[in-house]
Amino acid sequence: MYGWHRKILVVDLTSGTFQEEALPGEVAHTWLGGRGLGTYWLYHHLEQGIDPLGADNHLVFAAGPLAGTRAPASGRVSASTKSPLTGTVFDSNAGGAFGVRLKSCGYEALVVTGRSASPVYLKVSPGTVSLEPAEALWGQDTRAAHRHLAGAGGPGSSVVCIGPAGENLVRFASVAVDGRRSLGRGGLGAVMGAKGLKGIVARGNMPTAIADPEGAGFVCYEMEKVLKANPVTSQALPEFGTAVLVNLLNQAGAWPAGNFRQSSFSGAEAISGEALAGSLMEKRFACYRCPIGCGRLTRTSRDRGEGPEYESIWALGANLGVEDLQVIAEANYLCNRLGLDTISTGGTLACAAELGLEADFGRPGVLLDLIEKIAFRRGVGDELAEGSRRLAEKYGRPELAMQVKGLELPAYDPRGLKGQGLAYATSNRGGCHLRANMLGPEILGTPKRVNRFAWAGKAGLVIVMQHTSAVLDSLVMCKFTSFALGDEHYARLLTRVTGEEYRPQDLQVIGERVWNLERLFNLREGFARADDTLPPRLTSTPVSDGPGRGQIVELEPMLGEYYRFREWDEHGRPTPAKLARLGLTEVGSGGDAV
Amino acid sequence: MKLNINLFATLRKFAPPAARNGEFTLEVPKGVTIRELLRLCHLPEQSVTVVMVNGMVAPLGAPIEDEAQISIFPPLAGG
Numbered sequence: 001m002y003g004w005h006r007k008i009l010v011v012d013l014t015s016g017t018f019q020e021e022a023l024p025g026e027v028a029h030t031w032l033g034g035r036g037l038g039t040y041w042l043y044h045h046l047e048q049g050i051d052p053l054g055a056d057n058h059l060v061f062a063a064g065p066l067a068g069t070r071a072p073a074s075g076r077v078s079a080s081t082k083s084p085l086t087g088t089v090f091d092s093n094a095g096g097a098f099g100v101r102l103k104s105c106g107y108e109a110l111v112v113t114g115r116s117a118s119p120v121y122l123k124v125s126p127g128t129v130s131l132e133p134a135e136a137l138w139g140q141d142t143r144a145a146h147r148h149l150a151g152a153g154g155p156g157s158s159v160v161c162i163g164p165a166g167e168n169l170v171r172f173a174s175v176a177v178d179g180r181r182s183l184g185r186g187g188l189g190a191v192m193g194a195k196g197l198k199g200i201v202a203r204g205n206m207p208t209a210i211a212d213p214e215g216a217g218f219v220c221y222e223m224e225k226v227l228k229a230n231p232v233t234s235q236a237l238p239e240f241g242t243a244v245l246v247n248l249l250n251q252a253g254a255w256p257a258g259n260f261r262q263s264s265f266s267g268a269e270a271i272s273g274e275a276l277a278g279s280l281m282e283k284r285f286a287c288y289r290c291p292i293g294c295g296r297l298t299r300t301s302r303d304r305g306e307g308p309e310y311e312s313i314w315a316l317g318a319n320l321g322v323e324d325l326q327v328i329a330e331a332n333y334l335c336n337r338l339g340l341d342t343i344s345t346g347g348t349l350a351c352a353a354e355l356g357l358e359a360d361f362g363r364p365g366v367l368l369d370l371i372e373k374i375a376f377r378r379g380v381g382d383e384l385a386e387g388s389r390r391l392a393e394k395y396g397r398p399e400l401a402m403q404v405k406g407l408e409l410p411a412y413d414p415r416g417l418k419g420q421g422l423a424y425a426t427s428n429r430g431g432c433h434l435r436a437n438m439l440g441p442e443i444l445g446t447p448k449r450v451n452r453f454a455w456a457g458k459a460g461l462v463i464v465m466q467h468t469s470a471v472l473d474s475l476v477m478c479k480f481t482s483f484a485l486g487d488e489h490y491a492r493l494l495t496r497v498t499g500e501e502y503r504p505q506d507l508q509v510i511g512e513r514v515w516n517l518e519r520l521f522n523l524r525e526g527f528a529r530a531d532d533t534l535p536p537r538l539t540s541t542p543v544s545d546g547p548g549r550g551q552i553v554e555l556e557p558m559l560g561e562y563y564r565f566r567e568w569d570e571h572g573r574p575t576p577a578k579l580a581r582l583g584l585t586e587v588g589s590g591g592d593a594v
Numbered sequence: 595m596k597l598n599i600n601l602f603a604t605l606r607k608f609a610p611p612a613a614r615n616g617e618f619t620l621e622v623p624k625g626v627t628i629r630e631l632l633r634l635c636h637l638p639e640q641s642v643t644v645v646m647v648n649g650m651v652a653p654l655g656a657p658i659e660d661e662a663q664i665s666i667f668p669p670l671a672g673g
Contacts, residue, residue, distance in 0.1 A: 231641070231669040235604050242672035247602050251665040253649045269615055274603060294672075310672050437673050443651060444644060444671065452651075483671045547649030 002211035003065035003498035004028040008041075009107045009129065011122060013195050014055055014114030018129045023108050029500055030583070033064035034099075035091040036474035036514045037109055038080025042089055043517055043587065045111075048524050052084035052187075053169060053194040055115040061160070061200070062109035063099040064476035068208030069497055070220040072227060073478035075100040075288025077160070077177065082525075083186040084194075085171040085344070085387050086406040086430045089521040090186040093434075093473050095287035095295075096178035101158035104204035116196035121149060121161075124202045134198040138167060141337040142176035145199055150179070153201035161199030162189040163339030165375040169193050170385040172344035172408075173375075176336065180295065180306045181287065184341045185407065186429060211499030219493040223485055227291045230484035237294040237480065238284060242310035243273030245411075245439070250318075252443055253546030254416030254452075256409075257318040259350035260402050260535070263413045263543045267323025271313050280329055292480055300326045305333035308342070311433075314411035315346025320353070320361040331367045338375035344387060345371060347401075347408025351388040352380070354400045399536050405430035405527070414534065414553050415543045417442040419450070419458035421553035425532045426462070426562055428518040434479065436465035455554040459562040467511025474514060513582045516574050520587065529572040532559055595624050595660035599635065604668045608637050622658075629654040631664065643669040 006028075008021045023037075031040045038060040050056040060080045067074050077099035083090035102110055105124050112122070119134040132152070137145050142163040149159040158178055165173035166189030173189030174182045183189075192198075210216050227233045236244050249255040250268035257265040269275065280300060286293035296307055308316070308329050316322065316331045335342045349370060353359045357380060361367045373381025383391055388408055392401035402409045407430025414421030419438035427435040441461055442452035450461065468487070472479050475490060487504035494502045522531075533539075534555055542550045563570065567578035579585050601609050601616035609616045622634060628645050632638075632654075645652055646665040658664065 231604075232671045236668060236670035237672065240603055240670075244603050244670045245672040247600075247665075248644070248667055248670065251600070251602075251646055251649055252651075274606065274615070433673055439671070439673070445651070446671075449651070479673070480671070547646075 001025060001028070002209045003494075004033070005103065005106050005108050005206070007107050008109045008111060009124065010111045010113065011129070012114040013112060013116040013120065013131070013197060016116070016131055028065070028108070030510070031514070032471070032474040032510060033108060034062045034078035034474045034476035035080060035093070035470060036510065037062045038078060038091050039089055039514055039517050039521065041109070041111060042080055042082065043521050046082060050082065052082045052087065053190060055113070055195070057082050057191055059112040059188065059191050059195070060109055061098070061102060062476070063103040064474060065494065065498055066475055066477060067100040067103040069210060069216060070289065071477065071493060072220065072223050073287060073290040073292065073481050074476070076476045076478060077102065077183070078473055078476045079175065079183050079188050081188055081191050083429070084169070084190050085187040087525060088405055088429055088527065089518050090188070090429045091473060092183040092185050092188050093476065094177040094183045095181040095290070095478065096158065097288040098158040098160055098177050098202060099476055100288055101202040101204060103208065104206050105202055106204065106206045110200070112195060112197060115194065119196050119198050121199045121201065122197065123152065124200065126204045126206050137198045139164060142339050143179065143337055146176060146179040149199045149201050153203050157201050157203035159199060159201050162192045163337060163375065165339040166190055166193035168375065168377045168385070170340065170374060170377070171387045172341040172348070174339050174341045176339060180285065182336065182341070185343065185432065189339045208497075210497050212496040216493060216496035219489065219496055223481070223489050223493070224291050226489070227481060227484050232483045233292045233480065237292050240273035240277050241294050241296045243276050243308070243313050245310045246272040246313060247274065248443065249412060252416055253543065253548045254413045255314065255318060255411065256413040258321060259319060259354045259400070260409070260413060260537055263416060263548055264546050265318035265323075268318065270323050271317045271325045271328060273310070275325055276308075279325060287478070290478065292478075294480060298329055300329050303330050303333050305336060307336070308332035311411050312342035315343045316367070319346045319350045320367070322361050322367065324362065327362070327367060331371060334368055334371050338371065340371065340375055343410050344408040345374065347403065348374075348384050348388040348391060351392055351401050352384055355392065355395050355397060402535050402537070403431050404534060405531055407431045412439065413543070413548070414538055415551040416548040417452050418455045418553055418558070419452075419462055421534055421538060421555060422458055422558045422562060423462050423465070425534050425555055425559065426466075428515065428522060435469050436462045438462065438465070453548070453551055455558045456561070458558055459565045462562065463565055464508070466515055467508050470511035470514040471507045474510065509582070513584065516578065516582055516584060517587065519572075519574060520584070523573060529570070532572060596621055597631070597658065598661070598663050600663070600665045602665065602667045603670055605637065605641065605666055608635065624660070625657050627655055627657050628652055631658060632666075637666065641668055642666055
């Protein structure tokens with residue numbers, strides 16, 4: 001079968017056994033891979049109400065049909081599970097090369113179930129799978145564990161691993177990928193920790209069969225040319241990295257600070273992408289087959305490492321009142337080493353500060369000390385390790401947690417980008433900018449400029465972006481390619497690689513199907529309209545100054561419009577007619593069809 | 595009239611030598627539009643994607659008022 005290997009590797013850590021399951025062609029065509037395949041698997045294999053940190057949870061690592069081809073930025077991996085932070089279905093997506101290495105072992109996906117009695121790591125190669133003891137690695141940070149596992153895997157291997165935060169079941173623990181990238185959000189690291197799985201090493205040499213090698217090669221060539229000609233993907237991102245956005249959002253008065261009490265930060269220039277390029281930057285790096293190269297390797301006087309990215313600069317900087325780039329970079333390195341999601345770490349610390357627990361993050365050592373306490377659940381760190389929602393509820397002030405469905409919000413104040421507010425509220429994995437990023441239409445003017453302070457008419461744009469994100473996460477390709485490429489490129493390449501006809505509009509339907517199945521999963525878990533919401537600060541406290549002065553997010557009318565456009569009922573449930581059109585009727589009624 | 599101008603990212607190379615972090619003031623004729631301002635700053639129009647006047651995105655034909663804060667950005671994205 002072109003594009004896809006027909007096998008899924010299922011590892012049961014409780015019994016220490018492996019089995020290969022067939023991937024039916026119809027499932028592959030319908031769900032593509034990555035996030036789509038992960039959602040499909042979880043919907044059909046997880047019982048309602050299981051404990052995300054229990055043996056019953058599954059963790060699905062999945063590549064996509066384009067992995068192993070010449071497609072740009074296609075080495076990524078998607079990982080799906082039921083999140084211990086949100087309780088929703090949750091996929092996280094990371095650069096590096098794990099996706100393509102897993103695929104070159106002959107598997108579209110690797111599913112981890114059960115729980116090992118003692119720490120282990122998993123070694124995968126074509127025809128050989130083994131569980132290896134990892135007692136000696138338990139307690140090691142991600143740098144040390146990566147070195148060890150990469151050594152065990154040999155040249156050409158790829159590694160995912162957790163640090164102490166995952167081992168200690170911090171609800172927002174991340175998974176390090178190839179030592180430089182992270183499956184950051186949603187606590188996938190804690191799921192691995194709960195299973196006693198320190199890491200996975202994959203190394204293989206099985207090629208991806210391509211239906212039309214010449215045609216696919218030409219489309220890839222064309223895509224690379226477009227990426228190299230576009231000023232965003234050939235200049236802004238390579239030169240300044242993701243942090244190029246700091247000044248843009250700050251000037252627009254949509255850069256939150258101090259747990260969203262302010263909408264701009266006076267120290268923004270000092271911690272911007274421009275400042276980073278002129279101070280700590282050592283060199284750029286790129287993920288597997290990526291012509292963009294937005295990664296940064298940086299150095300402070302005491303440490304060096306990857307990043308900080310735009311979101312981390314905000315979460316560990318502006319949101320905590322820190323305007324020293326060196327402090328932010330070292331906090332970011334430490335989060336990466338310990339295996340912590342930087343956005344949730346910063347969001348939880350900002351919440352703690354407003355609760356009066358901790359405040360003086362700018363004082364030398366305070367921030368680093370707190371990050372360590374979280375990862376090892378020491379002292380106050382044990383409470384912080386539960387995330388901002390549980391922390392604020394414990395102290396009787398739930399409104400001070402800036403989160404949606406338990407996931408801490410990222411670096412866009414939705415009072416200055418109203419559509420982003422709707423995107424946060426309706427995101428199936430909680431407060432996140434990667435399900436639909438409204439920066440394009442609301443500030444940059446792509447694909448068209450809309451009034452960022454208006455609420456009417458935003459639902460349609462958010463929905464299209466949610467579908468596009470779901471498709472890219474299922475393909476599995478980097479979203480940054482979409483700054484230069486469109487559905488037409490992805491559909492043509494997918495057709496040439498798989499031999500199946502995909503039109504751009506077919507991709508939108510696939511995205512919509514993934515979105516609705518995620519919704520069905522969450523509804524089954526008890527989520528409802530009341531969970532499609534925002535912290536009250538954003539819906540009832542007007543911005544105090546700057547361009548957005550006086551603005552709030554008018555969520556309710558936007559949500560009504562959104563449900564109507566989605567053909568969901570007033571409770572946010574997909575209508576039978578919608579499910580029928582998406583081929584989800586059997587699934588929606590508890591059945592088992594594709 | 596006097597404008598406070600901020601250039602960002604790849605546009606900073608177009609800033610005058612006295613500029614600090616891409617920021618400088620400029621005397622311009624009253625009622626100048628953004629398009630005319632770009633010409634006065636020697637900024638190629640195609641290298642500019644967003645111009646904000648006091649934090650609000652403004653079209654190229656918009657006239658500028660005295661003492662406005664102008665922020666000029668090249669094509670960019672991220673997340």
